[in-house]
């Protein structure tokens with residue numbers, strides 16, 4: 334039998350040549366270019382609300398799926414296939430917690446409860462347990478399985494939409510590494526910030542170096558744009574965001590841009606719309622992803638003012654978001670009207686339509702379809 338190149342069921346790790354991209358709406362919008370309609374994708378678009386995802390999870394442990402390129406590719410492709418032509422980007426199936434794992438911590442995914450780290454960092458001395466880049470720790474070796482999943486998925490997508498890579502941002506990862514899982518108050522992680530600030534900065538710096546190198550590796554493997562998730566930004570006061578999050582976000586973005594100046598970068602700092610101006614003026618992100626706690630029109634105004642007033646005046650900023658995901662529990666009529674209202678709120682600002690946070694396990698896949706169709710129709714009509 335002769336091999337005729339990549340097919341959906343054969344794995345292909347050649348990152349030197351990929352199929353030509355047929356839908357570049359996402360990439361153009363991320364660069365601030367005018368598009369005939371807004372591109373759309375959703376955080377957690379591959380996940381438990383899809384029966385085809387749950388079927389895979391019955392057979393395979395969560396991190397097994399992440400570590401097996403053929404399975405990660407299959408799960409990444411599921412929403413692309415189901416919503417044929419409605420989604421404008423795929424996001425590689427993985428998790429932000431693969432970084433703490435690579436750094437040496439055990440992370441389990443407990444069904445119904447979420448991530449659990451049985452032996453988190455209790456005191457600054459525990460940092461000695463972490464893998465150290467200065468002592469031979471290789472990000473590329475430890476996370477090569479993610480790169481393989483990305484390369485393989487790029488081939489499987491056959492250019493139908495771009496593939497996004499991602500990572501967790503330092504403060505969010507530190508919070509999991511210290512809390513040992515999710516938290517209501519973040520008392521343990523914040524104790525580090527306020528009781529051991531020097532150690533906290535050391536930890537944030539070490540995580541940043543790993544994340545920066547991991548993101549560069551994802552681009553090398555074939556990721557066409559990247560998103561950084563600072564999911565717990567809203568737990569910090571503006572003052573503490575400026576000290577413990579923003580500098581690391583800025584450092585990571587400039588590191589990636591120093592390797593790949595044209596790679597579109599998105600920051601999702603959930604709950605931190607107080608920091609919109611700083612994100613525009615003090616970091617190199619191209620796209621700012623918003624949660625639903627800010628009105629689109631207000632965000633557009635503030636971002637435009639910050640972009641033209643900044644020391645490093647930039648030509649444009651693209652916004653991403655921001656429908657409250659729980660609106661997908663409403664009836665289709667309400668989803669349609671509130672989604673259209675959201676689109677109108679963004680006006681002429683370059684937009685990548687999305688939810689303000691991820692899909693939830695109890696969402697109805699058909700309600701997501703209503704959201705996607707409404708984005709297509711409304712933004713196309715707005716731009717005529």
Ligand SMILES: Cc1c2[nH]c(c1CCC(=O)O)Cc1[nH]c(c(CCC(=O)O)c1C)Cc1[nH]c(c(CCC(=O)O)c1C)Cc1[nH]c(c(C)c1CCC(=O)O)C2
Nearest residue numbers: 376377378379380424425426427428429447448562564691
């Ligand atoms: C904080 C965070 C995590 N992971 C992630 C974040 C940042 C985004 C956010 O703020 O939600 C990011 C993430 N996690 C997952 C993806 C895959 C790509 C996609 O968006 O489709 C992405 C981008 C898969 C996943 N990651 C997880 C699931 C569900 C777990 C399962 O299948 O059993 C999926 C599909 C598990 C996970 N992983 C994490 C949590 C808190 C949970 C449990 C939450 C839950 O149960 O819904 C950590």
